[in-house]
Amino acid sequence: MACEKCNNGYIKNELGILVKCSCMIESPIKKNEVVAGKPIYHVTNAQKEVAVRKKLIPEARQDDEFDEQLVKAAVEEMCIAQGCKVKNFQKYIDILNEIIVGISTNTLRKSYIIGAPDGFGKVAFVTTCIKRLDAMGKKAVPYISLFELGELRMEYEKRILGYLTNPRKAYKDEEDEKESWQEEEIQYTWSDYMKADVLFTYLTTLENKKAEVKLLKAIIDIRGPKGLPTIVFTWSSLIPYLNDLELKRYVWDEILSYNDEKAGCDRLIHRSCFKIYNSEIKATAGEDY
Numbered sequence: 001m002a003c004e005k006c007n008n009g010y011i012k013n014e015l016g017i018l019v020k021c022s023c024m025i026e027s028p029i030k031k032n033e034v035v036a037g038k039p040i041y042h043v044t045n046a047q048k049e050v051a052v053r054k055k056l057i058p059e060a061r062q063d064d065e066f067d068e069q070l071v072k073a074a075v076e077e078m079c080i081a082q083g084c085k086v087k088n089f090q091k092y093i094d095i096l097n098e099i100i101v102g103i104s105t106n107t108l109r110k111s112y113i114i115g116a117p118d119g120f121g122k123v124a125f126v127t128t129c130i131k132r133l134d135a136m137g138k139k140a141v142p143y144i145s146l147f148e149l150g151e152l153r154m155e156y157e158k159r160i161l162g163y164l165t166n167p168r169k170a171y172k173d174e175e176d177e178k179e180s181w182q183e184e185e186i187q188y189t190w191s192d193y194m195k196a197d198v199l200f201t202y203l204t205t206l207e208n209k210k211a212e213v214k215l216l217k218a219i220i221d222i223r224g225p226k227g228l229p230t231i232v233f234t235w236s237s238l239i240p241y242l243n244d245l246e247l248k249r250y251v252w253d254e255i256l257s258y259n260d261e262k263a264g265c266d267r268l269i270h271r272s273c274f275k276i277y278n279s280e281i282k283a284t285a286g287e288d289y
Contacts, residue, residue, distance in 0.1 A: 047135040055125050055186045066128040071121040084275040091274035111265045113232040115272030122233050126200045138197040145204050146212040156190035194222050196248050202233040217251045224266025
């Protein structure tokens, strides 16, 4: 029987982005069933709505579902319009699939930093992962930038300092704050992000690189020893970050992985794809797009 909502299984969400219809997502597939060699974790409409109510994902993106074929189609259109190719595209897709399968099967034991231009499905991917984490009963948190995480850390440190200097007043302030939050929307704290089963975050602009990269090291230092994976996205190459000798010596050399096979949650595996406009750079069959 044809679906009344979609055309060939896809609909446009409120942002105008083409996503899978629920008739495709809500199939009889059961948890952790293996289809074509890839485990799939089933997320129902009810579970999506719960994720929205928890403020884990925006309502406009609750139907987003990562689909590599849709990403490839979008990138192909972009390449035609911009006259470019994409280097290392398949490696980018492969690492996203590796992460989502790891989450779905509870086997994700590594941290990553992944670079890709805008329009390469990063937000849809993260939204899919967060929905699956929450549906599995894992501790999930919203997708926010390292800059925003820095603000949460400042609030946390301010509160800790208050406890140390005036414990009674700090306790009263915290109780008053909790009461005010009861009637407001859900709030996620620095502690929530540090305890999340998988943390998704992203670098913003190069102007914020020093503050964000130093914060990233602090996050890895806290979460890594606990075996908690951290997934970081960036829209740009890491070259401008690595060219900062101070950041390279005191941060990147400490948190980037030198051996992907032996890497864990305390070091970031780097993968990236990027657009190329120079025809002298040869595309590799099966890797580039």
